[in-house]
Amino acid sequence: MSTIDPAGTKTYDTEVLIIGGGVTGTGIMRDLALRGFQCLLVERKDLNAGASGGNHGLLHSGGRYASSDAETAAECRMESDIIKRMAPECIDDCGGLFVAVEGDDPAFAERFPEHCAKAGIDCQSLSPQEARKREPQLSDTVFAAYVVPDASIDPFHITLGNVHHAQQLTDSTYLPHTEVIEFDIADGTIASALCRDLRSGESVRISAKQVVNASGAWARNIAQLAGCTDVDLLYVKGTLIVSNSRLCNGVVNRLRPPGDGDILVPGGTVSLLGTTSDKVDSLEGLRPTVDEVDHILNEGMPMLPVLRDTRFIRAFCGVRPLLQSSDAGMDGRKASRGFQLFDHEDQGLKNFTSLVGGKLTTYRLMAEKTGDLVTRRMGKKAPCKSASEPLPAGDSVRWTEPGYAPRFWYRRNDPTDAILCECEMVPRSAIDEIVETAPGAESHMTLRAIGLRSRVGKGTCQGSFCAARVSSYLYDSDVYSGVEGRDHMRDFLAERFKGLRPVLWGKQMPQMELAEAFHCGLLGLDFKKENGSGSSS
Amino acid sequence: MTAQEEIITPTIDFQAKAHELLPENASYDSCLACGLCSSGCPASGLHGIDPRRFIRMAMLGMNEELSNTPWIWTCTMCQRCAYVCPMNIDVSVLVGYARGAWPKEKKPQGIVRSCEAQMMSASTSAMGVMPDDFVEIIEETVEELHLGDERFKDLEVPMDKKGAYFFVNQNSREPAVEPEELGPLWKIFDYVGADWSYASKGWAAENFCMFTGDESTWKEMVKQRVDAINELDCKVWINTECGHSFYTMWAGVEKFGLETNFEAASLISYYAQWIREGKLPVNSDWNTGNIKFTIQDPCQLVRKSMGDPVADDLRYVARELVGADNVIDMQPCRSANYCCGGGGGFLQAGMNEQRRAYGKRKFDQIAVTQAQYVLTPCHNCHSQITDLGDVYGGDYRVVHFWTLICLALGILGENERKYLGPDLMDIGLP
Amino acid sequence: MKRELRQYTTQVTVIGSGLAGFAASMFALDRGIQTAQIGNTGAVAYTTGYFDLLGGDGGEVIDDPWRGIEALRKTEPDHPLSRIDDKDIRTAFSKFTEALSALGLGYTQPGENNLMALLPGGIAKPTLSVPKTMLGGVEAASKGAQTLIVDFIGLQGFSAKEMVANLSSSWPGLGAETVAFPDMESGASVYVEVMARSLEVAENQKRLAKRIKAVLGDSKVVGLPAILGIHGSDVVHAQMEKLIGVPVFEIPTMPPAVPGIRLRELFEGTLPDKGLMLVPQHKANRIDLNEDGIIVNLEDSFGEIQIQSQAAILATGRFLSGGLAADRHGVRETLAGIPVSQPDNRNDWHNPDYFDAGGHPINRSGIEVDGCYRPLDANGNPASERLFAAGIVLAHQDWIRQRCGAGISFASAYKAVEAASKILEA
Numbered sequence A: 001m002s003t004i005d006p007a008g009t010k011t012y013d014t015e016v017l018i019i020g021g022g023v024t025g026t027g028i029m030r031d032l033a034l035r036g037f038q039c040l041l042v043e044r045k046d047l048n049a050g051a052s053g054g055n056h057g058l059l060h061s062g063g064r065y066a067s068s069d070a071e072t073a074a075e076c077r078m079e080s081d082i083i084k085r086m087a088p089e090c091i092d093d094c095g096g097l098f099v100a101v102e103g104d105d106p107a108f109a110e111r112f113p114e115h116c117a118k119a120g121i122d123c124q125s126l127s128p129q130e131a132r133k134r135e136p137q138l139s140d141t142v143f144a145a146y147v148v149p150d151a152s153i154d155p156f157h158i159t160l161g162n163v164h165h166a167q168q169l170t171d172s173t174y175l176p177h178t179e180v181i182e183f184d185i186a187d188g189t190i191a192s193a194l195c196r197d198l199r200s201g202e203s204v205r206i207s208a209k210q211v212v213n214a215s216g217a218w219a220r221n222i223a224q225l226a227g228c229t230d231v232d233l234l235y236v237k238g239t240l241i242v243s244n245s246r247l248c249n250g251v252v253n254r255l256r257p258p259g260d261g262d263i264l265v266p267g268g269t270v271s272l273l274g275t276t277s278d279k280v281d282s283l284e285g286l287r288p289t290v291d292e293v294d295h296i297l298n299e300g301m302p303m304l305p306v307l308r309d310t311r312f313i314r315a316f317c318g319v320r321p322l323l324q325s326s327d328a329g330m331d332g333r334k335a336s337r338g339f340q341l342f343d344h345e346d347q348g349l350k351n352f353t354s355l356v357g358g359k360l361t362t363y364r365l366m367a368e369k370t371g372d373l374v375t376r377r378m379g380k381k382a383p384c385k386s387a388s389e390p391l392p393a394g395d396s397v398r399w400t401e402p403g404y405a406p407r408f409w410y411r412r413n414d415p416t417d418a419i420l421c422e423c424e425m426v427p428r429s430a431i432d433e434i435v436e437t438a439p440g441a442e443s444h445m446t447l448r449a450i451g452l453r454s455r456v457g458k459g460t461c462q463g464s465f466c467a468a469r470v471s472s473y474l475y476d477s478d479v480y481s482g483v484e485g486r487d488h489m490r491d492f493l494a495e496r497f498k499g500l501r502p503v504l505w506g507k508q509m510p511q512m513e514l515a516e517a518f519h520c521g522l523l524g525l526d527f528k529k530e531n532g533s534g535s536s537s
Numbered sequence B: 001m002t003a004q005e006e007i008i009t010p011t012i013d014f015q016a017k018a019h020e021l022l023p024e025n026a027s028y029d030s031c032l033a034c035g036l037c038s039s040g041c042p043a044s045g046l047h048g049i050d051p052r053r054f055i056r057m058a059m060l061g062m063n064e065e066l067s068n069t070p071w072i073w074t075c076t077m078c079q080r081c082a083y084v085c086p087m088n089i090d091v092s093v094l095v096g097y098a099r100g101a102w103p104k105e106k107k108p109q110g111i112v113r114s115c116e117a118q119m120m121s122a123s124t125s126a127m128g129v130m131p132d133d134f135v136e137i138i139e140e141t142v143e144e145l146h147l148g149d150e151r152f153k154d155l156e157v158p159m160d161k162k163g164a165y166f167f168v169n170q171n172s173r174e175p176a177v178e179p180e181e182l183g184p185l186w187k188i189f190d191y192v193g194a195d196w197s198y199a200s201k202g203w204a205a206e207n208f209c210m211f212t213g214d215e216s217t218w219k220e221m222v223k224q225r226v227d228a229i230n231e232l233d234c235k236v237w238i239n240t241e242c243g244h245s246f247y248t249m250w251a252g253v254e255k256f257g258l259e260t261n262f263e264a265a266s267l268i269s270y271y272a273q274w275i276r277e278g279k280l281p282v283n284s285d286w287n288t289g290n291i292k293f294t295i296q297d298p299c300q301l302v303r304k305s306m307g308d309p310v311a312d313d314l315r316y317v318a319r320e321l322v323g324a325d326n327v328i329d330m331q332p333c334r335s336a337n338y339c340c341g342g343g344g345g346f347l348q349a350g351m352n353e354q355r356r357a358y359g360k361r362k363f364d365q366i367a368v369t370q371a372q373y374v375l376t377p378c379h380n381c382h383s384q385i386t387d388l389g390d391v392y393g394g395d396y397r398v399v400h401f402w403t404l405i406c407l408a409l410g411i412l413g414e415n416e417r418k419y420l421g422p423d424l425m426d427i428g429l430p
Numbered sequence C: 001m002k003r004e005l006r007q008y009t010t011q012v013t014v015i016g017s018g019l020a021g022f023a024a025s026m027f028a029l030d031r032g033i034q035t036a037q038i039g040n041t042g043a044v045a046y047t048t049g050y051f052d053l054l055g056g057d058g059g060e061v062i063d064d065p066w067r068g069i070e071a072l073r074k075t076e077p078d079h080p081l082s083r084i085d086d087k088d089i090r091t092a093f094s095k096f097t098e099a100l101s102a103l104g105l106g107y108t109q110p111g112e113n114n115l116m117a118l119l120p121g122g123i124a125k126p127t128l129s130v131p132k133t134m135l136g137g138v139e140a141a142s143k144g145a146q147t148l149i150v151d152f153i154g155l156q157g158f159s160a161k162e163m164v165a166n167l168s169s170s171w172p173g174l175g176a177e178t179v180a181f182p183d184m185e186s187g188a189s190v191y192v193e194v195m196a197r198s199l200e201v202a203e204n205q206k207r208l209a210k211r212i213k214a215v216l217g218d219s220k221v222v223g224l225p226a227i228l229g230i231h232g233s234d235v236v237h238a239q240m241e242k243l244i245g246v247p248v249f250e251i252p253t254m255p256p257a258v259p260g261i262r263l264r265e266l267f268e269g270t271l272p273d274k275g276l277m278l279v280p281q282h283k284a285n286r287i288d289l290n291e292d293g294i295i296v297n298l299e300d301s302f303g304e305i306q307i308q309s310q311a312a313i314l315a316t317g318r319f320l321s322g323g324l325a326a327d328r329h330g331v332r333e334t335l336a337g338i339p340v341s342q343p344d345n346r347n348d349w350h351n352p353d354y355f356d357a358g359g360h361p362i363n364r365s366g367i368e369v370d371g372c373y374r375p376l377d378a379n380g381n382p383a384s385e386r387l388f389a390a391g392i393v394l395a396h397q398d399w400i401r402q403r404c405g406a407g408i409s410f411a412s413a414y415k416a417v418e419a420a421s422k423i424l425e426a
């Protein structure tokens, strides 16, 4: 599908170019593929490099917004219902609780059922005893509790599944580490986009009939590249922490106006506590901090005292691209969680669409709206199918689900299928499949890319042991052949460390010390100059 | 489908149980995934599981798989994993718990039947030796001894002697199938002039109920024995040459909060003491051929109970008996020793292939020592190591300490040499 | 059930069974001091087996550790190595390596320069002393000898191909082969510890040698992951060289690896015969300091144990070993409540970049000692006349990045024992 032009630039021709490999971009890719369009998705880094990989994974019932934004709440309710039906494999339909504890406003709690009713959200009241039976870790100061149909969702599985399905449907293409740097615009039309392959440094030109900007928090930048000044965004950073084990059966929300550290979401075998919410000016170089972690813990403990002694294995953060509105407030919590579709026609462009804001929960709806516009602009009539066509299960996209790999491995019962990541029990066969056929698979695939498509590096040791085991395996299976494995390892470990750094205390300290001693003392990865043994004489 | 397969094994929440049963800093949540436990566990890889994996599967919520895996019957609960773990995480605790949750019908029937046999009479014997039978067998055996060896014509084997200093338990194997093996120990007691007694109730040493994982029967067995000892008002309960019977008693007493008015001691410690005191004037002069011996430390006695001091006693006794240079230790040994694979009910579980795979390490260790004899104060070790030798072609024999002590004292009868090879058949005969 | 409280009396109790702890016990026994020791698996369990003195500085390799220490005395005067004479460091280091060699685990004597020792990923490690079984790797690498690296079916985390890929540009004569270890042919996961124990059996040595010979080709040297026996590895090594017919060397592997197990089992297996009262694999849960001595309390499965002594040496290591513990608000010493010098704020514990050449400040936290290796209390006075400290629990060093763990352990243990011996009553 790609050709090399006389100037040596790789060129692609596609019907729709989509920019941004988050849940929105991939959702659009699949939506359009379901309507028969051939798409090409470019992503500057890799799938879910933005907010889609840095969120809470809560498939909102709408309860969270019931008290403040009935419209968003209702949207969440409808969309979460659809996703539960269309992508059950990506969902843990664990239900959720809203609880008020000592110090929380009883009046706010009291009105909750009423607000839920307005948004059509199923909401059942529980006695404190019942609530604590359901969630034994809840504080004994709980005085109000309601059950809502919250669920948790695996955003990696969704994204990979979207791409995989689009590839199958219309031979659509996904190009990782490909950044859009320039548009070629003529007659109110984007004719092509010039991109750079950030791994090889080569230029890539993509001609498309329609261009969709789904670059999340970067949407303003991309719009500006196309000369559009109509996209205005707030950047709100949110930080979360991951526990070593699953602390609660279902989602636990604090029944108070949205604040920090007030939601605990199960992520399969772990739990995620979050979030913070702070406006930031820049999107680059963000990482979770010690202060943020302490803050969410302090906020979360009154609701869940167990947090005090919980072992946390990682922190991470993401940026919410929120639509600018006049009364957004300092922390951005009051900004709209809704989304907006820009057709940019008032900016003089006919084939460029930007999609901004929204939520993971509503990504399908956002994709549907975008799909409708693009279809119309392509002069076609093809209805949206994503609300009725289940997301198919694909062999190569199922490895992100916590606990899937070990169950697969256990059932398979093949003693030669060695486990490479012991914490999350990821076997060789999973790595083989990812390296060969996962969306975005390529030669000399990095450990980070493999980690993204599996649970490798996500467990207790945060990749400290499995990085070495997977790397050795990739050399043995001729995926790596030069010194790249070492670089990938260093890069992978450095990235894991960013998330470890703010949660280093208690039981994670010995783990970290062992890791550092291993990586430096036994692998020498900290030496500046690589003194390959042979050259030392 | 047979009726047996329809019985469902209840699913345990392993993570929650670990949290409940293990110390806070030695629970699954503290695991570093370093793998030291697995690399040092002989059950690693059987049924695809090893201790680290067991822990990880628990942390990953694989409760159903863990609740049903037959691996729990291949882990001998030897606690070597906890011994080498930087966090001392003990996998055997939940293995025991998981065993208990299996429906009786599904458990390895050999272990279940042994426990049931124990429950049948006041003897608590797994081989079905009733109290009356026991008394009778003892009487007959003593009589034969009196007739057979002039020197022991007055030897007494006290039964139910109230206030005796030592209460001695007895593994059922000897009265049930090889009564002639009873003699050596009696001779030793006689030799040192010990004030001791057997009991007609609660005399048996073995406790397979513990291995079934069923705590109520484990408790019941220990209680019956404790009652018997309390009743006789003995000062010291001496555990015979048997590993798990020691652990099952003291750990059971503690676990179930039973009242005792006696002290627990191992026969090995007394052998050592008596030799030191000159009451057992053994020497190794008989070992003119410098026959080599190695020692199998029973996990239940050493690592799981008294630690290195009793291992040191074992070595002291062995060196006195066969000559210091003729004791070649297996490596690793003492508290770090490998389980032979006979424990935890493995021998009775009918999983021969796995049991022998587990025992291969032990076999290799013995091979390295090039010893002709393996000395061990444990019946399970004895049987397992003998079987390993048969299966893997080992050129050694397994003996109890009592045999060698009597041999060295020159009081070992001709019929008490069942486990000796031709090289020792004639040594020390009157 | 009535069980006697087990009480032992000795002159010195060493708390910790890492390199510092075992060095302290050896040095004490050497001085004829009655010694008891307790300790559990800790950092040393995961070691390469190499003994570092000083090998790294800000991401650079140090070739001459003695000159490095000289420089350290100016830049880091509080560094434990800065505070000990070269003479004492040398004595401590060589006493330890000599003692190990005498116990059957041969080590090279510390020399003037660091050796560049092989690591499994192909990067070399500057270290002062290596096990004899690994020396061949240093030599083969420096000569660029025609060498075959062998790995095994089923062994995870060690790849001969990976080593070759990473080294081939500087070491062209390097080749890779995979063989099946005897009785481990199925492809199921195998552990180096199991292979090492199996290789103690003569028959298995022969079988493996035969398989290696079959793939040897033109190679003049063979490199294996560290599997040449846990016990008697020098003998296994010699035997394998004889059987294969070319020099053989070992390469350290990732945890769980052989060198740490080898050291632990060697100490556990031999020191009690030299008079050490060892309670292996147990930690103290409390120490009581009083006028006439120190009582170290611990508990094993069978109950409580008390060790009464005239002096104790705290060699409890850091976070991995449990000598130090951290909560969100700070770091503490876990056994004697000795104050820990540390960065003010958790945010300063670690630098943002994992591989920051300067290392992480938290690694330099630890306990302060006076010139007699007595830990200092909050007022800067010795916490007790009878308590001494040694090893990487000491502050002002970064054992990981500076590659100085073994050196600090031996030298400070030597000094601590020397100081402790002075207060012992005859």
Ligand SMILES: Cc1cc2nc3c(=O)[nH]c(=O)nc-3n(C[C@H](O)[C@H](O)[C@H](O)COP(=O)(O)OP(=O)(O)OC[C@H]3O[C@@H](n4cnc5c(N)ncnc54)[C@H](O)[C@@H]3O)c2cc1C
Binding pocket: A019, A020, A021, A022, A023, A024, A025, A042, A043, A044, A045, A046, A047, A048, A049, A050, A051, A052, A053, A054, A055, A056, A057, A058, A059, A060, A178, A179, A180, A181, A214, A215, A216, A217, A218, A222, A236, A237, A238, A239, A275, A317, A318, A319, A320, A357, A358, A359, A360, A361, A362
């Ligand atoms: C802390 C936090 C918690 C959240 N929790 C929840 C929750 O629990 N439930 C919920 O429903 N929603 C939640 N959200 C919101 C949800 O995560 C986002 O709405 C959603 O992920 C946005 O997806 P996206 O694809 O639009 O953007 P992104 O995922 O940010 O994707 C944009 C992509 O564009 C790429 N890109 C940028 N520039 C270029 C370029 N020049 N060329 C090529 N590619 C480029 C980026 O690398 C990025 O991968 C949360 C958000 C945050 C930050």
Ligand SMILES: Cc1cc2nc3c(=O)[nH]c(=O)nc-3n(C[C@H](O)[C@H](O)[C@H](O)COP(=O)(O)OP(=O)(O)OC[C@H]3O[C@@H](n4cnc5c(N)ncnc54)[C@H](O)[C@@H]3O)c2cc1C
Binding pocket: A514, A517, A518, A521, A522, C015, C016, C017, C018, C019, C020, C021, C038, C039, C040, C041, C042, C043, C044, C045, C046, C047, C048, C049, C050, C051, C052, C053, C282, C283, C284, C285, C315, C316, C317, C318, C320, C321, C322, C323, C335, C390, C391, C392, C393, C399, C404, C405, C406, C407, C409
């Ligand atoms: C991955 C890795 C690679 C390494 N590679 C090298 C190398 O190449 N070269 C090198 O020289 N060194 C290496 N080391 C080892 C390290 O340098 C040594 O372990 C260290 O120098 C020894 O220091 P130590 O004895 O003070 O502490 P540790 O080895 O940490 O030992 C501390 C001991 O104290 C015990 N302890 C803690 N609390 C208590 C208590 N309450 N009661 C009783 N005992 C207690 C612990 O159980 C442990 O036995 C490596 C370590 C690791 C983890």
Ligand code: SF4
Binding pocket: B030, B031, B032, B033, B034, B035, B036, B037, B038, B051, B052, B055, B084, B085, B086, B087, B088, B089
């Ligand atoms: S030895 Fe301990 S810390 Fe290491 S993997 Fe096993 S249980 Fe976990």
Ligand code: SF4
Binding pocket: B040, B041, B042, B043, B044, B050, B051, B074, B075, B076, B077, B078, B079, B080, B081, B082, B091, B092, B095, B339
């Ligand atoms: S108790 Fe023994 S057999 Fe069981 S897991 Fe631990 S080491 Fe293995």
